[in-house]
Amino acid sequence: xxxxxxxxxxxxxxxxxxxxxxxxxxxxxxxxxxxxxxxxxxxxxxxxxxxxxxxxxxxxxxxxxxxxxxxxxxxxxxxxxxxxxxx
Numbered sequence: 001x002x003x004x005x006x007x008x009x010x011x012x013x014x015x016x017x018x019x020x021x022x023x024x025x026x027x028x029x030x031x032x033x034x035x036x037x038x039x040x041x042x043x044x045x046x047x048x049x050x051x052x053x054x055x056x057x058x059x060x061x062x063x064x065x066x067x068x069x070x071x072x073x074x075x076x077x078x079x080x081x082x083x084x085x086x087x
Contacts, residue, residue: 001053001054001055001076001077002025002027002053002054002055002056002067002073002075002076002077003038003051003052003053003054003073003074003075003076004025004051004052004054004070004072004073004074005050005051005072005074006037006049006050006051006052007072012035012037012049012052015034018035018054022054022056025067025070025072025073026058026059026063026066026067027054027056027057027058027067028056028057028058028059029054029055029056030055030056030057033055035052035053035054036052036053037049037051037052038050038051038052038053051074064076
């Protein structure tokens with residue numbers, strides 16, 4: 001998952017535009033999820049989202065490092081493995 005700053009030029013409801021944006025960031029989108037707008041807080045007009053969360057995959061560690069260094073990227077979270085555990 002990746003949190004990115006919302007650009008005024010990007011409509012997060014336009015799937016094709018979001019797909020192009022994610023490709024530019026080096027992310028392969030997860031087709032099962034949509035962007036999730038984050039609360040804009042006091043700094044944005046009328047609570048408009050100032051960032052959003054994207055779900056997808058990157059090809060390798062160098063692509064991940066490039067993604068983390070992108071100026072629009074706020075935070076990157078990796079998938080944690082889910083495994084059974086004994087009580």
